[in-house]
Amino acid sequence: MAGPELTFPDVERLIVDYLTDRPELSDITIDDVPPPDFDGTQRVVLVSRVGGAWIDDEHLDRPLVELEVYGPDKPSAHTDSLGVRAALQALRGVTYGGVTVADVIEAEAARWLPDYNRPVANRYLTTVQLSLTPL
Numbered sequence: 001m002a003g004p005e006l007t008f009p010d011v012e013r014l015i016v017d018y019l020t021d022r023p024e025l026s027d028i029t030i031d032d033v034p035p036p037d038f039d040g041t042q043r044v045v046l047v048s049r050v051g052g053a054w055i056d057d058e059h060l061d062r063p064l065v066e067l068e069v070y071g072p073d074k075p076s077a078h079t080d081s082l083g084v085r086a087a088l089q090a091l092r093g094v095t096y097g098g099v100t101v102a103d104v105i106e107a108e109a110a111r112w113l114p115d116y117n118r119p120v121a122n123r124y125l126t127t128v129q130l131s132l133t134p135l
Contacts, residue, residue, distance in 0.1 A: 008054075009097025011063040011130065015047045018094060022087045028080060040121020044070045045084055052129060061099070061132040064107060069124045074112070081110040081124035088128055095135065103131035 012032040019030045029035050030045040038044065045067055052063035069084055071077030091101045108127040115121035 007098060008061055009099050009132070011049050011061075011065060011132070012047045014094075014096045014101075015065060015067070015088075015091075017096070018091060019045065019047075019084065019087055024083055025080075025087060038118075040070050040115050040118035040123060041072050042070060043072070043076070043080060044068075045080070046070075050127070059134065060102070062129055063132065064127065064129050067126045067128070068113075068115075069110070069126065070115075071122050074122045077122040077124050078110070078112075081126060085110060085126055088126075091130070098135050099132040100135060101130055102133045105129045105131075 016030050016032055019025055028043045028045055030047065032047050034046060035042065035044060048066050049063050050066050052061070054061050067084055069077055069081040071080050085106070088104055091104050094101045105128065106126070107129050110124045110126045113123055113125040115123045
């Protein structure tokens with residue numbers, strides 16, 4: 001006998017919507033695609049699911065998500081990356097698209113990472129793994 005049909009929320013949109021609603025990040029563009037004419041010096045956070053897996057025994061989705069945080073200079077990008085890290089920790093308990101965020105684990109804290117496609121860019125990269133449980 002088959003169980004209930006599984007549906008998975010758009011984890012990129014979950015994070016984009018959540019961070020966009022945070023007042024401390026209101027001056028930053030947050031999306032899963034770069035804005036027009038993006039050169040890496042604007043205050044931007046790009047959100048991308050890069051992996052993860054469904055854990056059937058635990059009925060748990062564990063998406064791995066990268067957040068690229070850009071700024072006009074290295075100190076600004078670093079400050080914004082720290083704000084994003086703090087906001088992500090507050091995702092625990094949030095419900096979205098039929099799931100609850102049970103946990104947020106940093107797989108890799110903010111690290112400086114040059115963007116070779118945008119030579120003037122100032123970028124920090126943070127990787128998190130979420131634990132999502134169906135409602």
